[in-house]
Amino acid sequence: MKNAKRLLLMLSCALVGAALFFAVERIWLPAPEDKGAIQSEVTETMRKLQKAQDLITNSYVENVDPNQLMDGAIQGMVASLGDPYSVYMDQETSKQFEQSLDSSFSGIGAELTKEGEDFIIVAPFKGSPAEKAGLKPNDRLRSVDGQSLQSLTLYEVTAKIRGPKGSKVQVGVERGDSKKELVITITRDDIPIETVHSERIKTDDGHIGYLEITTFAEGTANDLKEALASLEKAGIDGLILDVRGNPGGLLSSVEEVLHQFVTDKKPFMHIEKRDGDREALTSPLEERKSYPIAALMNEGSASAAEILVAGLQEVEGYPLVGGKSFGKGTVQQSVDLGDGSQMKLTMFKWLTPNKRWIHREGVKPTIPVDQPPVYDLVPLQSAVVLKKGMNDEKVAILQSLLNGLGYKVDRTDGYFSASTEKAIQIFQKSVGLKESGEANTATLLELEKAIQTYKENLAHDHQLQKAIEIISKKES
Incomplete structure (x- = not known):
């Protein structure tokens, strides 16, 4: 992991709670161009840079740390690229980067990237504090503990969100077309990197194997092979591979996984250099699995x-069942700059087997399926008891939660109606609470548990159920 030059294929940026990137053994280096012309340009540029540094060092109104100047210069060069996936990491950030390659870390468990001036949640990890608190892919992060993030770097924002296990952090996000900031309180915890979860799902006609891959880490391919062998030994009539919320990872890892499922009849991807040259990557597999896969x-x-x-x-x-993917089609290489700092620079594009570049476009599902509305709802956090007669945004969230769980309310505009009160009373009775009709702390906690239970019920997962249906049809 200490290789000075590392190829990275992960959504750039930072795991909120710790930066998380994975190195790849294969290294592509750009072909040298006209060395004489380049050397001349570099020499002239260095003279200009040195002159600017000397001017500031000798004449600025206050003393300046030369290292700070150099860090700022490099950050400025990288920022001028306008590429959210190219990042300069100073010594401290680079140290955090290395520490984050451990098998676990403490934080909230969500992938964060920067697009323009916006900080975007790529995906919360499955079962993480971020997911449980209600963070969603494409949420726009606006504040941390009430402080604006304007003019901060990605790693400065990450540092604000990081903290010890058990401590709390408040993040303000905007979602969808709404410009209203939604403030979510998250309790930090240890986030183990367990990348493969397996299950054998019983159906009317047999059993279907289910493999969820949460990220492509160092041991993911081996863990998947073991899980798949166990499922096949037990007997399966089909297989579902689940990469929902998977932010990426090692190129070598996804290669090894693909070697299990795609044959050598055509490349499974292409790496394209800036001069247009391409390298095709092909699986050694000669025959596909005997069972259907989705x-x-x-x-x-x-x-x-x-x-x-x-x-x-x-x-x-x-x-492919579900929704359109995120859309990242570039490859980064991390280079040690010699003093403990690193630069992660976008150097290549990757193309699909049909040579499509999906950057910012994403991969479209062949069978689009939406999840129930409950999956998009945020657990309600309120220090104020919500009751009849109130008109508040939190009441609107409460009404949507109740409707999503099957406790019908006549409106979702935020006005606490008699129908809302009645729905709460019915819910309170179902969980053994006093039937006050008011949304107090105990009621909101039970609602949060009910939402989690709802999501954990496989029957409510429309995308999974559709995949099971498709595979079952192919079996018959």
């Missing part, structure tokens, strides 16, 4: 996850 994806599926679904579909024609 993949689940959504807007939180990014980078290496997109390589997987594009390969499955364009090489083998396997169905």
Whole structure:
């Protein structure tokens, strides 16, 4: 992991709570161009840079740290690219980067990137504090603990969100077309990097294997092989690969995973250099699996996850169920600058088997399926008891939650109606609370538990159920 030059294929940026990137052994270096012309330009540029540094060092009204000047200069060069995936990491940030390659970290468990001036949640990790608190892919982060994020770098924002296990952080986000800031309180926790979850789902006609890949880390491919072998030994009539909310990871890892499922009849991806030269990557597999396969994806599926679904579909024609993916089609290489700092620079594009560049476009599902509205709702956090007669945005969220759980309310505009009160009383009775009709702390906690239970019920997962249906039809 200490290799000075590392190829990175992860949504750029930072795992909120710790930066998380994965190195790849394969290294592509740009071909040298006209060395004489380049050297001349570099020499002239260095003279200009040195003159500016000397001027500031010798004449600025206050003393300036030369290292601070150099860091600022490099940050400025990288920022001028306008590429959210190219990042300069000073010594401290680079140290955090290395520490984050451990098998676990403490934080909230969400992938964060920067697009223009916006900080975007790519995806919360499954089961993480961020997911439980209600953060969603494409949420726009606006504040941390009430402080604006304007003019901050990605890693400065990450540092604000990081903290010890058990401590709380408030993040303000905007969602969808709404310009209203939604403030969510999240309790930090240890986030283990367990990248593969398996299950054998019983159906009317047999059993279907289910493999969820949360990210493509160092041991993901081996863990998947073991889980798949166990499922096949137990007996399965089909397989579902789930990369919903998977933000990416190691190129070598997704390669090894694809080697299990796509054949050698065509490349599963292409790496394109800036001069247009391409390298095709092909699986050694000669025969595909004997059972049908489907993949689940959504807007939180990014980078290496997109390589997987594009390969499955364009090489083998396997169905993709869910929503359009995130859309990251670039590859980064991390270079040690010699003093403990690093630069992560976008150097290549990756293309699908059919040579499509999906950057900012994403991969479209072959079978679009929306989840129930409850999946998009945020657990309600309120220090104020919500009761009849109130008119508040939190009441609107409460009404949507009740409707989503099947406790019908006549309106969702934020006015606490008699119908809302009645729905709360019915809910309170169902969980053994006093039937006050008011949304107090105990009621809101029970609502949050009810939402989590709802989501954990496989019958409510429309995308998964559709994939099961498709595979079951192919079996018969």
